[in-house]
Amino acid sequence: MSKFLPVALSTLLLGACASQAPHSPSPTAAAAPAQATAAPVPADDNLNAVAWSQTAIEHDLIYLETYRSAQSQLLTALRDKHWDALPADDRIAPYKGLKPAVVLDIDETVLDNSPYQARLIRSGGEYNEADWAKWCKEGTARALPGVVEFTQFAAKHGVAVIYISNRAQDLDQVTLSNLRAVGLPVSGPDAFLGLGTVLRGCDQVGTEKNCRRQLVSKHYRVLMQFGDQLGDFVSVLSNTDGGRAQVMAPYTKWIGSRWFVLPNPTYGSWEPALFNNEWSTPRDQRRQQKINALRVD
Secondary structure, three states: OHHHHHHHHHHHHHHHHHHHHHHOOOHHHHHHHHHHHOOOOOOOOOHHHHHHHHHOHHHHHHHHHHHHHHHHHHHHHHHOOOOOOOOHHHOOOOOOOOEEEEEEOOEOOOEEOHHHHHHHHHHOOOOOHHHHHHHHHHOOOEEOOOHHHHHHHHHHOOOEEEEEEEEEHHHHHHHHHHHHHOOOOOOOHHHEEEEOOOOOOOOOOOOOOHHHHHHHHOOEEEEEEEEOOHHHOOOOOOOOHHHHHHHHHHHHHHEOOOEEEOOOOOOOOOOHHHHOOOOOOOHHHHHHHHHHOOOOO
């Protein structure tokens, strides 16, 4: 029996160690209190939208598909002297004999601002003009897939490229510099019509782009428009589900030929339409109203 004694003793000792383990401070257990005190990243409804915009190849393919489709139709539109992509209310000058142009929104249509949205998610903050202007001045926004090739193709065929943006007019130089840096054609300062651009005799309501489209109509026959919001194409004065559908109804046949709509799940006029356009409503109440707007059948 003596030769089994060391084994037996070893077994007893191991059992004793095992019975004491839960009460002994392991490295993992010791680290747990420090992890528990770390402030959690606040939940953000925009997380999936921004993650999709930045990582999903489907996002890029939609942009490529849109701009390639537009490019395949551009020369046909150019040859058709009766082709014009401005809504009736914005065509204030006859287009016969005018130079051809395409009109593009900038943010989430031409330039990718998802890093700014990602910063908001990580900080738990919301959009504010100071941080937005700071981001714009960095001038590091990337071009979205397909847009460089399309706009260069347009410029090569004598079609002016005009950018109508709700970036403030005082961001014009940094914006033009960013556009040039990523390879987008910029004919000069007049290619950027930012928020604050004035057309005498036209009263702009809020951030609506109608006055700037009317300004373009004086100089160009517009072949195509590109944007990620209804307001990039037509004025939306009643930002409700019904009002948005009503202003779009006369132009649905233009989608995919004269008007090209890009996806933007991160922000836009569709969002405040869900909480009566009241941004002063507390954030948690806005969120609840968006939840209430969901359809479950």
